[in-house]
Amino acid sequence: MLVISLYAFASSRYESRKLKDVSITFTDYSDPLISEKNVNKLLIQNGDSIDNLIIENLDLNKCELRLVENAMIRDAEVSVSLDGLLKAVVHPKKPIARIMGKTGAYLDQDNLMMPLSKEHTVNVPLIYGFNKKVQDKTFELINFIRNDDLLKASFTEIKFDKRQEVTLSVRAFHFKVKLGRVEKLNHKMINYKAFLAKMQKDKQLGDIKTIDLRFDNQVVVTKR
Secondary structure, eight states: OHHHHHHHHHHHHHHTSBOOEEEEEESOOSSOSSOHHHHHHHHSOTTOOGGGOBGGGOOHHHHHHHHHTSTTEEEEEEEEOTTSEEEEEEEEOOEEEEEOSSSOEEEETTSOEEOOOSSOOOOOOEEESOOGGGHHHHHHHHHHHHTOHHHHHHEEEEEEOTTSOEEEEESSSSOEEEEESSOSHHHHHHHHHHHHHHHHHTTOGGGEEEEEOOSTTOOEEEEO
């Protein structure tokens, strides 16, 4: 009975304590699509302040739900420490491509659409001619490019035509790369890298208009 009484007293005393502060941690700080200030607003609502919030009145599940429902947040965990610190660990969504068109949007790391952020613009490849039919192919191509340092540094734009064939724009040069359909990517990019290395050695990259990778056993080049 004594143990139970002490536990009940301690629990009651803990729940009646006020929050002291808020600690917000992002698992990825590289592209802050939502600020700590706005995360704080989602945690503490109805005009309340930390000074008058009692732990007992704080619904941690609702706090987490408000965070997860935000379009810029992938997941979140909210807890309160014994000393009255409200902790939020935020897993932000990570855009991997920006969809260009009338209603701009991002494609995220889970192959889901997400809106643009009002707080930050992410430097990712731009996608033109996008529609739902090419979403999976866009996701496949973007991840292939992201996993290769040379390709990631090279390609800035991806354009789909009506036949779902792709043309790539290159960052450092004015030529275009005709990739064709999103298939046999490893084979096509091996050919592209080999050809690029040869032309770079011969200092002829500036003379190229297009590099065509649509054929299995050859790279077709159009010069300016």
